[in-house]
Amino acid sequence: MHALLLIVCAVVAVAPAPQNFPDADEIVRRADANMRGSTNYSDMTMTVIRPDWSRTVSMKGWDKGRTYSLTLITAPAKQQGQAFLKRGVEMWNWVPAIDRVIKIPPSMMSQSWMGSDFTNDDLIKESSTVKDYSHAVTGRDTIDGRACWRVALAPLANAAVVWGKVVAWITVQGDIEVKAEYYDEDGALVNTERFSDIRALGGRTIPARMEMTPAAKPGCKTVLAITSIWFDKPIADDFFSLQNLKRAR
Numbered sequence: 001m002h003a004l005l006l007i008v009c010a011v012v013a014v015a016p017a018p019q020n021f022p023d024a025d026e027i028v029r030r031a032d033a034n035m036r037g038s039t040n041y042s043d044m045t046m047t048v049i050r051p052d053w054s055r056t057v058s059m060k061g062w063d064k065g066r067t068y069s070l071t072l073i074t075a076p077a078k079q080q081g082q083a084f085l086k087r088g089v090e091m092w093n094w095v096p097a098i099d100r101v102i103k104i105p106p107s108m109m110s111q112s113w114m115g116s117d118f119t120n121d122d123l124i125k126e127s128s129t130v131k132d133y134s135h136a137v138t139g140r141d142t143i144d145g146r147a148c149w150r151v152a153l154a155p156l157a158n159a160a161v162v163w164g165k166v167v168a169w170i171t172v173q174g175d176i177e178v179k180a181e182y183y184d185e186d187g188a189l190v191n192t193e194r195f196s197d198i199r200a201l202g203g204r205t206i207p208a209r210m211e212m213t214p215a216a217k218p219g220c221k222t223v224l225a226i227t228s229i230w231f232d233k234p235i236a237d238d239f240f241s242l243q244n245l246k247r248a249r
Helices: 002-014 024-036 120-124 242-247
Strands: 039-049 054-064 068-075 083-087 090-095 100-104 133-143 146-155 165-171 177-183 189-201 204-214 221-231
Touching (some): 024 133, 083 242, 133 165, 146 177, 189 221
Antiparallel strands (some): 054 068, 204 221
């Protein structure tokens, strides 16, 4: 008995102390709020890069919480005027070329958005990293010279999400997401997103560049760059209407 007690004590003595990690839910909430605000308006360009070609799309976006979102394509001319609307869990696409509003079903959320490496869910923001996932801090890493919390996100039961798992890296100082990995339901890595060009925009310090790289497509990536943004200015709910979807400018 005495020998067994000595062994147990020795194991306890060399065992690492438990990590004193902060609250993961709060880290994710702050990072999401930092990029979103109560409302926001942004001008952006999206460049789709492939081994043999690339193309750039310019757009404007309006968001109000996670309930309302409207995205308007401003260039190139072939897609100019096309718009995407989200109200609650319902989504539509206005296509001027055929003079038609198309309802986007939930089954399309995992599909490519305008031929890019972002999904419809990424751009229209149906799912919420705050509300649709559980969160756990699993470590502390350094990404691009910045100390970060590594946070594992697991989808809640019955949540309408695209990913089987997400791992996010959020800075210890400033609550800025700098990297995210997206996995399918089988645990295979699908996409890696990097956030860079972190600077003052719209009165906040945020990444101005987001780069999405698919794991299974060498030489392919999509870069989303914010050229201007403002936060927390009033936007009426009726701005996000089907009528305004056709005439947004």
